[in-house]
Amino acid sequence: xxxxxxxxxxxxxxxxxxxxxxxxxxxxxxxxxxxxxxxxxxxxxxxxxxxxxxxxxxxxxxxxxxxxxxxxxxxxxxxxxxxxxxxxxxxxxxxxxxxxxxxxxxxxxxxxxxxxxxxxxxxxxxxxxxxxxxxxxxxxxxxxxxxxxxxxxxxxxxxxxxxxxxxxxxxxxxxxxxxxxxxxxxxxxxxxxxxxxxxxxxxxxxxxxxxxxxxxxxxxxxxxxxxxxxxxxxxxxxxxxxxxxxxxxxxxxxxxxxxxxxxxxxxxxxxxxxxxxxxxxxxxxxxxxxxxxxxxxxxxxxxxxxxxxxxxxxxxxxxxxxxxxxxxxxxxxxx
Amino acid sequence: xxxxxxxxxxxxxxxxxxxxxxxxxxxxxxxxxxxxxxxxxxxxxxxxxxxxxxxxxxxxxxxxxxxxxxxxxxxxxxxxxxxxxxxxxxxxxxxxxxxxxxxxxxxxxxxxxxxxxxxxxxxxxxxxxxxxxxxxxxxxxxxxxxxxxxxxxxxxxxxxxxxxxxxxxxxxxxxxxxxxxxxxxxxxxxxxxxxxxxxxxxxxxxxxxxxxxxxxxxxxxxxxxxxxxxxxxxxxxxxxxxxxxxxxxxxxxxxxxxxxxxxxxxxxxxxxxxxxxxxxxxxxxxxxxxxxxxxxxxxxxxxxxxxxxxxxxxxxxxxxxxxxxxxxxxxxxxx
DNA sequence: TTGTACGCGTTATCAA
DNA sequence: TTGATAACGCGTACAA
Numbered sequence: 263x264x265x266x267x268x269x270x271x272x273x274x275x276x277x278x279x280x281x282x283x284x285x286x287x288x289x290x291x292x293x294x295x296x297x298x299x300x301x302x303x304x305x306x307x308x309x310x311x312x313x314x315x316x317x318x319x320x321x322x323x324x325x326x327x328x329x330x331x332x333x334x335x336x337x338x339x340x341x342x343x344x345x346x347x348x349x350x351x352x353x354x355x356x357x358x359x360x361x362x363x364x365x366x367x368x369x370x371x372x373x374x375x376x377x378x379x380x381x382x383x384x385x386x387x388x389x390x391x392x393x394x395x396x397x398x399x400x401x402x403x404x405x406x407x408x409x410x411x412x413x414x415x416x417x418x419x420x421x422x423x424x425x426x427x428x429x430x431x432x433x434x435x436x437x438x439x440x441x442x443x444x445x446x447x448x449x450x451x452x453x454x455x456x457x458x459x460x461x462x463x464x465x466x467x468x469x470x471x472x473x474x475x476x477x478x479x480x481x482x483x484x485x486x487x488x489x490x491x492x493x494x495x496x497x498x499x500x501x502x503x504x505x506x507x508x509x510x511x512x513x514x515x516x517x518x519x520x521x522x523x524x525x526x527x528x529x530x531x532x533x534x535x536x537x538x539x540x541x542x543x544x545x546x547x548x549x550x551x552x553x554x555x556x557x558x559x560x561x562x563x564x565x566x567x568x569x570x571x572x573x574x575x576x577x578x579x580x581x582x583x584x585x586x587x588x589x590x591x592x593x594x595x596x597x
Numbered sequence: 598x599x600x601x602x603x604x605x606x607x608x609x610x611x612x613x614x615x616x617x618x619x620x621x622x623x624x625x626x627x628x629x630x631x632x633x634x635x636x637x638x639x640x641x642x643x644x645x646x647x648x649x650x651x652x653x654x655x656x657x658x659x660x661x662x663x664x665x666x667x668x669x670x671x672x673x674x675x676x677x678x679x680x681x682x683x684x685x686x687x688x689x690x691x692x693x694x695x696x697x698x699x700x701x702x703x704x705x706x707x708x709x710x711x712x713x714x715x716x717x718x719x720x721x722x723x724x725x726x727x728x729x730x731x732x733x734x735x736x737x738x739x740x741x742x743x744x745x746x747x748x749x750x751x752x753x754x755x756x757x758x759x760x761x762x763x764x765x766x767x768x769x770x771x772x773x774x775x776x777x778x779x780x781x782x783x784x785x786x787x788x789x790x791x792x793x794x795x796x797x798x799x800x801x802x803x804x805x806x807x808x809x810x811x812x813x814x815x816x817x818x819x820x821x822x823x824x825x826x827x828x829x830x831x832x833x834x835x836x837x838x839x840x841x842x843x844x845x846x847x848x849x850x851x852x853x854x855x856x857x858x859x860x861x862x863x864x865x866x867x868x869x870x871x872x873x874x875x876x877x878x879x880x881x882x883x884x885x886x887x888x889x890x891x892x893x894x895x896x897x898x899x900x901x902x903x904x905x906x907x908x909x910x911x912x913x914x915x916x917x918x919x920x921x922x923x924x925x926x927x928x929x930x931x932x
Numbered sequence: 933t934t935g936t937a938c939g940c941g942t943t944a945t946c947a948a
Numbered sequence: 949t950t951g952a953t954a955a956c957g958c959g960t961a962c963a964a
Contacts (some may be wrong), residue, residue, distance in 0.1 A: 271957065282958080313721075317721065317956085319720075322959045329720075352671075355704055359710060364703065366702070378699050382651070386603075388653065408647070409603065468777060508964095509942050545825075546881070549858065615950080616954080617943095619950060622949095622950090631949065650942070657941090657943045657956050857945070
């Protein structure tokens, strides 16, 4: 059970009676090796159980064939039953699969975690880095870009770093949702906003604000952090502060779900007394009571696009610096 | 924006007017360097923006300070709103955080993905590998173990590989749940079982079987794959096949949730007409209608324990080959 | 088509 | 305390 001394190219070469270079060629699929020799090498590889040392390989090739997806969040948040991160991951995984590259997922919730990720990525352990869910003005994307490491962010970076990014049309989507509420006769429209250190939080609030202000309606705002817990608290506060509200736009489906329950507890009927609209269109949205009307963002597509951009960047191609994907209002029964 | 030639130890050494070895010592926090020299080196590092090349380092140290968590599942599955994988990941992340090691998450849903993970892990890109959710007789854990790479599985590996594993008491938990149903007067108890190529699926079914058989009750079984979709289908089939059933044990909370809805659609009241019990105790379980009675498994703790075991293994310690964590029946309103 | 020889950027050993 | 120097395991011009 002790670590069997692992064989190197050298030993395989000796066993096969050829040179290191030839073994290397066979292992890497070069066609310029005579068939019988290939055969001998392959047998030696199998007999010795040879596996290339990736560190040594990437030291000389300067590539690792892997790409990091960095989520500057605690695992708790990333894997709430929010489907946003998962969707992103799926999209990235699909594209990387096609490119035969390894996806390396890194969470960086704590400062120490952030440091570790910094070391790992700046240390050239990966060929490129995808960022999602950036908080505040994280300097890491800009820093990596300056180090010449390909980087793509989801969401416009809040520090003004010149890093390519992809985002969805938060403002347009929320404006459409809010207008829909207004068109349906709602006049006291509240919002449970997202965290204001993230682009998604900021812009979704802006979409709400712009629309109610333009319609001459009052602003009624409470803040959450996209989680259910925060949604519950915010909804209760809204009910206390504005007992006559007749609609709520929540900046995430999880918060909308919590709002649904809080409203139910408070004896309000949805959508009769209060209309509710969420944002994301996570899987659970179709299962809430009543099913949730929400703004769908093409999250998987976002993950795919980010990844394609990154791969292009890594290939030295010129790429668009900013891409914005459309959102869509999905009407169910809560509004 | 072109990849600035990244500085090496050599260049830092030249800039600081010392040798490579000294720079290496400072970078790695050796105390045997005179203070003024340390200062000079640090300045040179900062000026040049030096970052150690991890490939070169691990080539000589034989360590990478990172650990892989392999999930042989498609991203779709891993990140359903099932909280099981996330919990595992959180547990692992916590422990690795404490050990200052990097968690590298790898999904391996497709055969190609599995190959990639094989290459990555056997290539010594990580210091150890955690496996979760193994399907069938995956040979990879055993293979890694034979290569001398520390490995720990969650759930007993189905091939008889001598790999340390941690699992939860599926059988005991399900038996308790089933007995609870019997004690409450249920006599026509059905089950939505999990996939039979996974330990969790097999053992949860065994727990149900043993208990109903021991009580002289009939077995009523449909199979799902832990997802909601499969739960919906299975529940409908059960209703068609056994219209008089009065209880259902579902092998996952997602399937239980789907069953709740399917029963509702079929006009059955829960728990009056049909009692429902799930397995997992995911966050959503407290939010279903009615809130779900379920078997809680200490999933975060499982992730932590796995990781501690792995780290001990990597330190060359002797470890237990099998650990089983207890499960607990959480009674809410669905049964 | 095959082999020789060098270099990738570190760490570690050993002298000084 | 510091500095040469030898690995670490591999890929690849270049030569044969």
